[in-house]
Amino acid sequence: MIQNIIVVGGGIGGTMTANSLVAKLYPEIVRGKARVTLISNSPWHYFKPAFMYVAFGAYYKNELRRPQASLLRPEIDFVLDEVEGFEFKNSRLKMSSGKTYDYDYLVVSTGCIPSPERISGLKEAGDHFYQHDPARQLYKKLSTIEKGRIFIGVTFPKTPNVPHQCGIAPVETTLMLDDFLRTRGVRDQIEIVYTYPTVSQLLRNCLFLQKETGEVLPSIFESKGIKYKRGFTLASVDPDRKVAISEEGQEEDFDILMQTPPIRAVDAVINSGASEAPNDEGWLPTDRQSLQLEGYKNVFVMGDTVDLPISKAGGSCHNQSPVICNNIAGLMRFGETPAEYDGKVQAIGQMGMDVGMPLWYDYDEDVIPTPPSKIGGLMRKGFNRGVYWSVARGLV
């Protein structure tokens, strides 16, 4: 009997996993014993990290997206539809189109959704760079502001020890902003204030979610005249007064509020009833080694949808994907899950417009910060402009 493997989500995690599954299970696929299907609600695949650059005037839309089907091996059935209901107990998906899909193995890689509406006034008065249109809107403001105050903040999920989207992004964009305003010649008239909330995963009153990196940030910010402030957890925004109000009882005025917004899982995941996350955030309870959904051996979770203390970023997917492929192959061939995820994440931090810092960490070891360099910057640019698409194809 043919084994149906369905990957839900056409982001980097789902795309590379579907491609890698075909490579891993090719003997079964070519004999008609296994079939890989990828379901996505978009005909386009977006390189999401590029939205950060859009906020600084880089990347036209067609430079940061490709037709989803062009990134998939021909053995993959690509279905353009949206999952409306995950029936984990019945191993079945209900689609918006009315169709149903039964699966033997499922990979949930549905990402997360920036939800500024979850903080009063933030959607009206705040900006972010985690989606294309908001990033364009932010660019319009950043490219025209002549003087004033840009206030930067970060919102963590309420689920304990779960990070916000792409941990290093707020630091990256703060440093890029400094460069951008200097190039525009208006930096002296604009105050940049970087803030961090009181609780950031397991740390308290810091400037970054990992201790060592947080400790080097003050000297970097001071060298660039960037102000910084700990213990500012955004509670609400007053759009009329242009004031950000914190849970700690402080008020800060702004001309531009660049806030990493609250995030949540997609509706179908939240409505599946499998999540135990507070605040209706919807993160799926995921085994930190095997990456199986707790209670369901044939369901795997990856990327932003997990409830693990690991960055919600492509660098996590890159290391989770081979584990999931090996475990699905192991279950099909021997009934075992031989591979274990060690929490590894790697990336090249964009620490200014032209410099980069390769970084990696896992469950046990935090990032060891190194001096950002021009070579690091070139590596990051090279990844953004070309290597990323090879990663999506499962080639790198």
Place this chain on the structure above:
Amino acid sequence: MSTESTKVAADQSLEQVLKTIPALQDQATLDGLSDLMTKAAPLIQGRRLHNILDLLAATSDVIEMSDDAMVQKLMALYENAIGTTWAISNALRYAAAQAAQDETPPTILQSLRRLNKDEDARRGLSMAINVAAEFGRQAKAANGPMPED
């Protein structure tokens, strides 16, 4: 992320400076340096290390000269090459696997009938003819008769 550096006071001799570098007060560092010098000596004596330094300098120059536009062009080339190779190898692998599934290959008439019915197959043939036409155009452009200036 901080860069460690040792500041040199004015009017210090090289010997005094070397004494202030903590790493050089470690015997393991000195042993390592001694090994390195033994290894590098023939290269220095034969002026061959000069080439390595020139190579480093040239590499550094390339890094300094690489701007956003150059990276974009190089990576477009990379993606073109990888993407095209990937698409061709996918098509060959998939087509070979499909062909191998037929116990008896289709007759020429059956193949022609499929070609007539299968829109993708016709599109493939159309593309192959377009590729042949483009090769022809390029062959003429590059090698055809040219008038004298």
